[in-house]
Amino acid sequence: MEKPKRWTDYSEDEILQANIEKYDQEHIISFYQDFEEPRYSYIEYEIIFKAVLDHLAAKLDRPVSAVDMCGGAGKAAFVLKGCDPACQATLVDCSDKMLDIARDRIQRQKIEGIDVVLGDAFSFLNQEKKYDLIVFSSAVHHFKEPVKLLQTAAGCLTEQGLIVTIADPTTLTKSRRYKFFEFMLSNSDIKKMKLKRMFKPKTDEIEDEDFDLAEYQTFTGINDVKLAGELKEVGLHPVVHLRYPAGEPYMTKIMPWIGLCWAFSMIISPQAPQDNQLEIQRLKQTIKQEMPFRFKYL
Numbered sequence: 001m002e003k004p005k006r007w008t009d010y011s012e013d014e015i016l017q018a019n020i021e022k023y024d025q026e027h028i029i030s031f032y033q034d035f036e037e038p039r040y041s042y043i044e045y046e047i048i049f050k051a052v053l054d055h056l057a058a059k060l061d062r063p064v065s066a067v068d069m070c071g072g073a074g075k076a077a078f079v080l081k082g083c084d085p086a087c088q089a090t091l092v093d094c095s096d097k098m099l100d101i102a103r104d105r106i107q108r109q110k111i112e113g114i115d116v117v118l119g120d121a122f123s124f125l126n127q128e129k130k131y132d133l134i135v136f137s138s139a140v141h142h143f144k145e146p147v148k149l150l151q152t153a154a155g156c157l158t159e160q161g162l163i164v165t166i167a168d169p170t171t172l173t174k175s176r177r178y179k180f181f182e183f184m185l186s187n188s189d190i191k192k193m194k195l196k197r198m199f200k201p202k203t204d205e206i207e208d209e210d211f212d213l214a215e216y217q218t219f220t221g222i223n224d225v226k227l228a229g230e231l232k233e234v235g236l237h238p239v240v241h242l243r244y245p246a247g248e249p250y251m252t253k254i255m256p257w258i259g260l261c262w263a264f265s266m267i268i269s270p271q272a273p274q275d276n277q278l279e280i281q282r283l284k285q286t287i288k289q290e291m292p293f294r295f296k297y298l
């Protein structure tokens with residue numbers, strides 16, 4: 001019998017195809033249609049984006065040009081516009097249905113300065129145009145080769161440009177502590193399903209119950225420390241790297257106290273940190289001062 005393929009056996013193109021199929025499904029689209037609700041507008045987006053936009057605006061004598069890469073329904077693009085209405089944003093995603101949610105909101109709220117582009121990340125980033133800011137919101141975990149992705153994005157940056165990754169899971173999501181916490185918070189149907197899985201005898205056929213080609217690293221998490229090291233090896237500098245407790249506002253107050261800063265964010269610069277140490281220090285201080293919950297810098 002042929003051995004089942006592992007996630008690592010698939011190519012980046014196959015993973016892209018799985019994402020295209022996944023984000024074409026009605027139940028996923030309707031989940032993202034809710035994204036305007038305040039419960040999804042997590043405060044860390046506003047704080048990190050505002051700090052970065054102010055940092056960039058101080059260096060540029062023109063509006064900041066930004067990309068919300070794999071932006072889906074445009075969560076990051078709308079926050080960017082909220083933080084700096086002058087900012088010119090380009091929202092890119094491989095799912096037309098996800099982009100439709102953003103198009104609808106742009107029209108309803110008469111928002112100017114957001115271009116919507118249907119396309120995949122590597123194709124978009126392999127073009128000539130340069131941007132001051134490229135944001136990956138809950139996106140890096142959809143790629144097999146994050147370093148290659150971020151390196152390609154760095155090739156699209158203006159001289160002062162920065163990349164921001166936000167809301168990706170760390171490997172802490174694999175820990176018992178996290179799983180227990182997740183279990184306690186889940187509804188009774190999910191609890192039943194999880195318990196059933198726990199007691200189901202293991203078979204060789206399914207190597208990983210959570211196997212989902214598009215979403216694989218949502219379950220495994222990303223080793224962000226390893227990623228930071230690999231980025232440095234290719235000349236990119238995660239000048240700000242934080243782990244924080246993403247989620248509902250009241251949960252973010254509790255999670256750090258039980259060691260659950262489970263998401264990470266990075267501000268990545270192609271410039272060596274020693275060239276602008278003071279500005280980076282200021283950036284970190286602003287984020288620290290504004291964040292309403294405990295988090296940690298790495």
Ligand SMILES: C[S@@+](CC[C@H](N)C(=O)[O-])C[C@H]1O[C@@H](n2cnc3c(N)ncnc32)[C@H](O)[C@@H]1O
Pocket residue numbers: 016019020023069070071072073074075076092093094095098119120121122136137138139142
């Ligand atoms: C978890 S959703 C995040 C959406 C949005 N950034 C947010 O924070 O709400 C992942 C998004 O990435 C898109 N995506 C996945 N792989 C992609 C790729 N290779 N190129 C472009 N978009 C991609 C999906 O269509 C989906 O909209």
